[in-house]
Amino acid sequence: MEFVSPEGLRIDGRRPQELRALQCKFGVLSCCDGSALFQAGNTKVFAAVYGPRVADIRGQALHDRALIKCEYAHAAFSTGAARRRRGRSRKSTELAALVRGALEQTILVELLPRAQVEVCIQVLFADGGVTAACINAAMLAVADAGIPVRDMVAACGAGHLEAMPLLDLNHTEAATGGLEVCVALHPALDRVVLLQADAKASVDTLEAVTTLALQGCKAAAGAMREALLQHVRSLAARRGAI
Amino acid sequence: MQRDLDTLLSNSERNFILKALKEEQRIDGRRPFDYRKIQYQFPADEDGSATVQLGATRVMAVVTAALEAPFPDRPNEGSLRFNVELSPMASPAFEVGRPGEAALEAMRLLERALRDSRAVDLEALCVLVGQKVWHVRVDVHVLDHAGNLADAAGLAALAALMAFRRPEASVAPGGGGGGGGERGAVTLHAPDVREPLPLSLHHLPLAVTFGLFEGGEAVVLDPSLKEAAAAAGMLTVIATTHGEVCALHKPGGIGISLSQTMRLVRVACAKAAEVAEGLRAALRGHETARVARRVCRRGAQGADAGALLDDAAGAVAVVPGLGDPGRAAAAAGGAHLDALAGSSGARNGSGGALEPGGMDSSDAEEGSRTSARPGEPRKLPRAGLVAAAAVVGGARARQGPSSLPEQAPGDNFEAIAAMIAGAAQGRPHSGDALDLQAAVKPKSGKRAKVRKWQPLGT
Amino acid sequence: MLHSKAERAYLQQGFDAGLRSDGRGCHDWRPVEVALAQLPQASGSARCCVGGTEVLVSVKAEVRTPTEEAPGCGGIQLAVEVSPCAGLRLQGRGDEELGAELTRALERCLLSQANGAGGCLDLSALCIVAGKSCWVLCVDALVLSADGCVLDALSIAAKAALADTRIPLVEVTQADEDGDAELELDDDPTHAARLDTARVPVLVTVSQVGAALAVDLNAEEGACAGAALEVAVDARGRLCGATMRAHSAPLHPSSLQEMLGLAQRLGPRLLRELDRQIGQSAAAASVAMQE
Numbered sequence: 008m009e010f011v012s013p014e015g016l017r018i019d020g021r022r023p024q025e026l027r028a029l030q031c032k033f034g035v036l037s038c039c040d041g042s043a044l045f046q047a048g049n050t051k052v053f054a055a056v057y058g059p060r061v062a063d064i065r066g067q068a069l070h071d072r073a074l075i076k077c078e079y080a081h082a083a084f085s086t087g088a089a090r091r092r093r094g095r096s097r098k099s100t101e102l103a104a105l106v107r108g109a110l111e112q113t114i115l116v117e118l119l120p121r122a123q124v125e126v127c128i129q130v131l132f133a134d135g136g137v138t139a140a141c142i143n144a145a146m147l148a149v150a151d152a153g154i155p156v157r158d159m160v161a162a163c164g165a166g167h168l169e170a171m172p173l174l175d176l177n178h179t180e181a182a183t184g185g186l187e188v189c190v191a192l193h194p195a196l197d198r199v200v201l202l203q204a205d206a207k208a209s210v211d212t213l214e215a216v217t218t219l220a221l222q223g224c225k226a227a228a229g230a231m232r233e234a235l236l237q238h239v240r241s242l243a244a245r246r247g248a249i
Numbered sequence: 250m251q252r253d254l255d256t257l258l259s260n261s262e263r264n265f266i267l268k269a270l271k272e273e274q275r276i277d278g279r280r281p282f283d284y285r286k287i288q289y290q291f292p293a294d295e296d297g298s299a300t301v302q303l304g305a306t307r308v309m310a311v312v313t314a315a316l317e318a319p320f321p322d323r324p325n326e327g328s329l330r331f332n333v334e335l336s337p338m339a340s341p342a343f344e345v346g347r348p349g350e351a352a353l354e355a356m357r358l359l360e361r362a363l364r365d366s367r368a369v370d371l372e373a374l375c376v377l378v379g380q381k382v383w384h385v386r387v388d389v390h391v392l393d394h395a396g397n398l399a400d401a402a403g404l405a406a407l408a409a410l411m412a413f414r415r416p417e418a419s420v421a422p423g424g425g426g427g428g429g430g431e432r433g434a435v436t437l438h439a440p441d442v443r444e445p446l447p448l449s450l451h452h453l454p455l456a457v458t459f460g461l462f463e464g465g466e467a468v469v470l471d472p473s474l475k476e477a478a479a480a481a482g483m484l485t486v487i488a489t490t491h492g493e494v495c496a497l498h499k500p501g502g503i504g505i506s507l508s509q510t511m512r513l514v515r516v517a518c519a520k521a522a523e524v525a526e527g528l529r530a531a532l533r534g535h536e537t538a539r540v541a542r543r544v545c546r547r548g549a550q551g552a553d554a555g556a557l558l559d560d561a562a563g564a565v566a567v568v569p570g571l572g573d574p575g576r577a578a579a580a581a582g583g584a585h586l587d588a589l590a591g592s593s594g595a596r597n598g599s600g601g602a603l604e605p606g607g608m609d610s611s612d613a614e615e616g617s618r619t620s621a622r623p624g625e626p627r628k629l630p631r632a633g634l635v636a637a638a639a640v641v642g643g644a645r646a647r648q649g650p651s652s653l654p655e656q657a658p659g660d661n662f663e664a665i666a667a668m669i670a671g672a673a674q675g676r677p678h679s680g681d682a683l684d685l686q687a688a689v690k691p692k693s694g695k696r697a698k699v700r701k702w703q704p705l706g707t
Numbered sequence: 708m709l710h711s712k713a714e715r716a717y718l719q720q721g722f723d724a725g726l727r728s729d730g731r732g733c734h735d736w737r738p739v740e741v742a743l744a745q746l747p748q749a750s751g752s753a754r755c756c757v758g759g760t761e762v763l764v765s766v767k768a769e770v771r772t773p774t775e776e777a778p779g780c781g782g783i784q785l786a787v788e789v790s791p792c793a794g795l796r797l798q799g800r801g802d803e804e805l806g807a808e809l810t811r812a813l814e815r816c817l818l819s820q821a822n823g824a825g826g827c828l829d830l831s832a833l834c835i836v837a838g839k840s841c842w843v844l845c846v847d848a849l850v851l852s853a854d855g856c857v858l859d860a861l862s863i864a865a866k867a868a869l870a871d872t873r874i875p876l877v878e879v880t881q882a883d884e885d886g887d888a889e890l891e892l893d894d895d896p897t898h899a900a901r902l903d904t905a906r907v908p909v910l911v912t913v914s915q916v917g918a919a920l921a922v923d924l925n926a927e928e929g930a931c932a933g934a935a936l937e938v939a940v941d942a943r944g945r946l947c948g949a950t951m952r953a954h955s956a957p958l959h960p961s962s963l964q965e966m967l968g969l970a971q972r973l974g975p976r977l978l979r980e981l982d983r984q985i986g987q988s989a990a991a992a993s994v995a996m997q998e
Contacts, residue, residue, distance in 0.1 A: 036761065036792055036794075036851060036852040037758075037759030037761075037852055037854060038759055038793070038794040038852050038853065038854050038926070039792065039794050039852075042792070049747065049748075053790070053792055053851060054792070055791075055792035055794065055852075057794065078791035079791070080788070080790055080791050080802075082763075082765075082788065082790075082847065082849045083765075083786055083788060083845075083847035083849075084746060084748065084749055084752075084765035084767065084847045084849075097353055097356060097357055097360075098357070100350065100353045101353065101354065101357045104350055104353075104354060104500060105500060105501075107501065108500040108501020108502065109501055111501050112501055112502065112503060112504060127790070127791035127792040127794075128791070128792075129790040129791065129792045129849070129851065131746070131763070131849075132746065132748065184367075188497070192504075193504050196504065197506065198465075198503070198504025198505060198506065199499070199504050199505055199506065199507055199510060200499075200501065200503075200504040201499055201500070201501065202484070202497050202498075202499040202510060203496075203497060203498060203499070204494060204496055204497035205361055205365055205366070205495075205496050206365065206366060206495070206496075207366050207367070207452065207489065207493050207494070207495050208493060208494055209492065209493050209494070210492060210493070210494060210511070210514055210515055210518060213494050213497075213511075213514065214507075214511050214514075217507060217510070217511075218507065221507060
């Protein structure tokens with residue numbers, strides 16, 4: 008199968024170093040303290056934040072910082088293919104742990120001792136780049152909930168197909184089993200918070216792909232920031248502040 | 250009680266660790282990029298089990314395989330599963346019952362390192378497409394947790410997979426090729442009848458974990474439990490011996506810059522090659538010991554000598570062939586006797602220095618003239634073949650060694666016996682036999698086994 | 708959700724006076740919004756919002772072999788999942804248990820029996836080659852946000868998703884005596900069979916709060932409700948089924964009649980509103996398709 012046409016276009020019509028269309032929505036769910044929808048192409052992820060509030064289980068509360076909890080689920084119809092097995096698989100536990108790890112570095116946990124912040128993630132449709140989309144959705148929901156953060160965290164994936172680094176792989180491209188990297192970045196601090204790479208590759212390839220993913224992170228961060236500012240402006244307008 | 254104190258680090262301890270690290274010192278006296286001492290143990294009576302000790306961290310891995318129907322979506326592939334047990338025996342922080350997040354993380358890391366990177370050739374585990382494939386399961390038990398579980402678990406799982414031997418299975422003709430309605434019957438050959446086969450590994454992925462301190466500026470390799478408690482983040486790189494990266498795992502922790510990450514990845518690649526070298530050496534020792542045991546067992550049952558020697562050559566040639574094709578080819582020539590010699594040496598506990606490649610072609614011809622060694626002449630080309638197969642990376646290093654000599658089984662029996670007895674007694678056959686003699690110091694208790702052959706040889 | 712006694716008493720007295728905290732009457736629904744074709748990968752899908760409750764239903768049609776008991780019928784498989792986002796404060800297995808409970812309740816509404824026989828959908832229309840192949844509709848529902856009245860919203864969304872479902876036309880070629888028939892799917896979305904959902908009922912949950920009967924309780928009101936009855940009603944007001952909700956308070960037979968009557972009166976009203984929205988959404992979709 009050809010993943011990059013001679014004209015330099017990928018199977019979904021993008022250039023090799025092009026992100027899919029990003030879409031961010033806030034306040035999509037009513038019963039939580041903050042929620043967001045993050046969409047990259049067809050990949051669609053909901054995130055809801057509950058808290059900060061008193062820890063559910065007293066024994067788990069931490070005396071010097073907030074406890075971050077993360078729950079992950081994907082819908083039965085989230086993949087186009089045959090029905091997936093239900094319940095919590097190892098991969099979903101891993102994903103929840105990854106998102107939690109990224110958020111622990113992002114949220115100013117030391118400002119909220121003994122509190123708990125719970126982040127719930129629901130994948131509606133998985134078309135590649137799910138880990139990155141989950142982190143981005145969680146970040147937006149945290150922002151919507153008004154929880155203080157050190158810096159925005161933005162994640163993006165990249166891969167290596169046909170000897171070419173490709174940004175933001177979709178499902179078809181990722182299914183080839185080539186190298187895929189997911190990076191989460193604090194754009195203002197310029198720090199890599201999370202780095203996941205799979206499949207075998209030489210160090211140089213890895214570096215090239217990771218650098219590309221970092222550029223993707225910065226682009227995604229810009230889009231998320233813009234969406235967030237617009238949301239805040241509309242909120243202010245609704246309250247008559249502007 | 251003590252362990253609780255370990256995981257909960259006092260501020261002064263933390264400060265001490267950080268301060269020492271600024272002077273590139275670590276609390277256990279290592280330099281920042283030193284591993285703790287790595288030791289391997291392979292149980293004598295079991296293939297596919299390994300215990301790895303990394304400092305005080307001790308992890309055991311056991312590989313088992315079952316011949317069952319494949320998964321419907323992958324009819325021509327076997328499967329590889331990992332299970333990690335963190336029992337309270339290893340650390341009071343672990344709880345009995347369902348695997349917790351730490352265990353799941355370790356499991357996923359093993360899956361990514363060994364399965365998702367396609368280190369193990371799963372297609373070679375297929376016996377009959379759509380009917381019978383090998384399902385391999387790796388159980389990793391953490392016996393003692395003193396930091397850096399990821400590396401120890403990865404190393405133990407890899408060592409166990411490399412030491413693992415599965416019984417050879419053959420399919421009765423008519424099932425696969427003909428396309429007729431009749432299905433081929435699968436027969437499993439007992440290890441006594443046909444030599445069990447090793448798994449075919451494409452590369453050796455090794456986990457290398459770094460502890461990150463001070464905003465990612467200070468880094469230690471292989472963090473101990475206390476260092477891990479003081480660290481602000483962890484980075485695990487899964488690298489192969491060829492400087493390739495199979496997976497990166499940085500679960501949260503402080504952010505670090507990309508250039509620092511890449512520097513660590515390069516360090517990890519170099520360290521992985523070092524560790525792999527130690528692992529290969531340990532496996533070679535295990536392999537020779539195994540072959541030696543089989544010499545006794547097989548000799549007693551009167552198996553043919555050619556097959557036996559072939560096995561010795563094949564088994565040794567496959568292991569170095571995994572990572573280092575050139576050496577495999579070079580070693581194959583002399584590997585067979587090397588193995589035998591080494592084995593008797595190891596068995597007797599002397600482990601004496603052996604000159605490798607004690608047998609060259611002129612020796613072989615000389616040997617062929619003596620009627621006491623009937624298997625010898627055909628051994629060399631066979632060994633070469635084995636080496637070639639190992640270079641290609643094929644799973645089936647040896648093709649059916651059973652059909653060998655024209656002589657009556659009794660003759661072979663005596664031939665083997667004569668050879669081993671000769672070695673034990675120090676009766677010189679040729680140059681390599683002298684080496685054997687040098688290697689064998691008959692003083693340990695196991696000497697009785699060797700002596701048993703004496704009357705047969707004389 | 709935790710409520711003080713005073714809060715409960717306030718809500719209860721409001722119901723007795725026919726007033727609710729958001730200004731509705733006892734027999735009013737919150738605004739019901741239905742949107743079709745929400746998921747591009749599904750054969751049919753719908754999202755339904757009732758106040759703060761939001762559910763999403765996807766229908767996927769798959770070709771399978773029919774069961775031996777009903778060789779001339781297709782099938783329906785139902786599953787309801789509760790998203791961790793739904794805020795039901797139920798951790799771990801809690802979500803799964805609730806999902807199973809909702810699945811059973813929805814099954815009772817849509818299918819009178821486990822295999823769908825005697826239900827509201829004509830399953831024989833899903834047959835392709837009798838005894839060989841048929842369509843099976845996989846109905847997957849997801850509760851995204853739960854603020855009371857989840858089951859009603861699920862049934863509305865399920866009906867809308869079934870109405871939205873397009874089943875590709877199938878051409879059967881060379882159906883030999885014993886050789887397997889070859890199926891050729893027409894993948895043109897404009898040429899597709901639709902399901903007849905006219906007889907599909909909706910569920911109306913009627914609850915007793917104090918002495919009053921009310922529908923569409925939000926999460927707060929649900930906390931102070933007594934007995935609750937889930938009634939399946941079709942467009943003509945006929946009863947298709949009634950179940951007492953699990954963990955419901957006991958019920959007096961005389962109020963049972965009253966509750967059923969209320970559901971029979973309110974159900975068709977809800978269905979008319981639903982049909983209107985489905986028609987609107989379908990018209991908008993066809994306009995979009997033409998453009």
